[in-house]
Amino acid sequence: MQVVHVLRDEELKMSLRVAAIVIEVMILTAMIYSFFLGLRLTLSDLGLQPKYERFLKLALTTLGVFILTFFIAHLILFYPEFIP
């Protein structure tokens, strides 16, 4: 009976951690998006012509995806529990 409880606790912890990682990744996505948007707007303010915008947007989007991938890997590997 005790073993079942321990297993249930472990499962609960695991599913909570997965949910927490999803929330953390969402927050990080918002931060990266804001950072890159700020960068793009700063460049526009400095006089970068609109003809470069599409390429810049695509390059920054792919870069953002790579950064998020890294964050997901980092969260899984180094923060597997709520309280290590």
Next chain:
Amino acid sequence: MERSYVTIEGKSRGYYLLVTLLGLGSSSLVVSFLVAYLKGQQMWGVSNIIPWGQLIILYIYFIGLSAGAVIISSLGYVLKWDFYKPITRLAVFLGILLMVGAMLFVFVDLGRPEKFWRLFGYYFLNNMTSLFVINSIFYVGYITLMVLYLWLIFEKKKRWATIVGTLDVIWAVSVHMGTGAIFGLIGNREIFFSPIKPFEFLAAALTSGTSLIILITLGAFKFTGRKIQEELIFSLGRLLSGLILVLLILVFVDKLTHLYFPGRESTLYLFTGNYWWLFWVFQIGMGIIIPLFLLIYPQTGRTVKGVFSASLSVMIGVFGERAALVIPGTAYPQHFFPGFIEGMWGKPGIFPVTIWETLLTLGIVSYIALLFVLGLKYLEILPARDNEAIAGMEGRNPLIETVG
């Protein structure tokens, strides 16, 4: 008359197919990075014996291509040879992308990429005398200068483009010689250690960079229906043959010096060991002898196909040259105290090519190719055909929209 540059339309099925394939290829970068990050770097086949693998080979290869492309681009804007101007934008754009690719290779090779900032700590948690640190500063300056150079070319600020271009070329030379110095100054690795390694790196960069420009120019012009001046390709071919001769002399002097020296075992290992084929087949055969023959022999040297084949051979050969430096260079054991303490059991190592490192490599190459293909669609890189409009005209020109 002012030359005009346009974007390609990029609405054909072939274009979309290419973008999709490269997108899928880029996604392998994400998957393979995740696997290596979670499971460890042994997934790449690297070990204590051979700590540098495909990623480092590609890193120095891409830096060489970038430096070579930018130096070749200077023929148009810095030396003001108008004949080469049609390929200047292409060369600088390639230079930027290849450098981004090189940085991605070394970034993931760190294992813990989030610690990259330490390279820029300026005496805080880093060693400022390390060539890795010095080169990191070089690389950032180089990318910044290239972006500025390309922007000035796009904006037709010729005077400034010449000034920044000159500075960029000097910087490109320093960047690649600096990368050569990373290897050339490692005294304990006999295959690496050489005072002329920076110059050898520069010569290899120029040969591979010129070859890449020839291949990309031919490919981009053909697939977008542009007519290329054959004399431009022949001229680059002649330049390439001269550069290969310089490279041959440097490789010959380097290896001869190593052979003359009493501690010649590692050089003999390079020539006859497990990886002899990297040196003889790729570096010497495909990187020097075959292209030199193709370019000097009149029946092939004066044809576009001949120059194309020679360039392709150089591209593969210089890649082999980088591999012939990194793999045998690290595979040969270090003799700390001969007979007593030998680096990793005193036996040469074997480098296994793993699926995850190969996927990672292909992912980064696909990503850079994807950015290049997208760049052709969104940036005015290619020269207009005779019946096309002038880039930068006021308003949108319907002719520009129908190109490609």
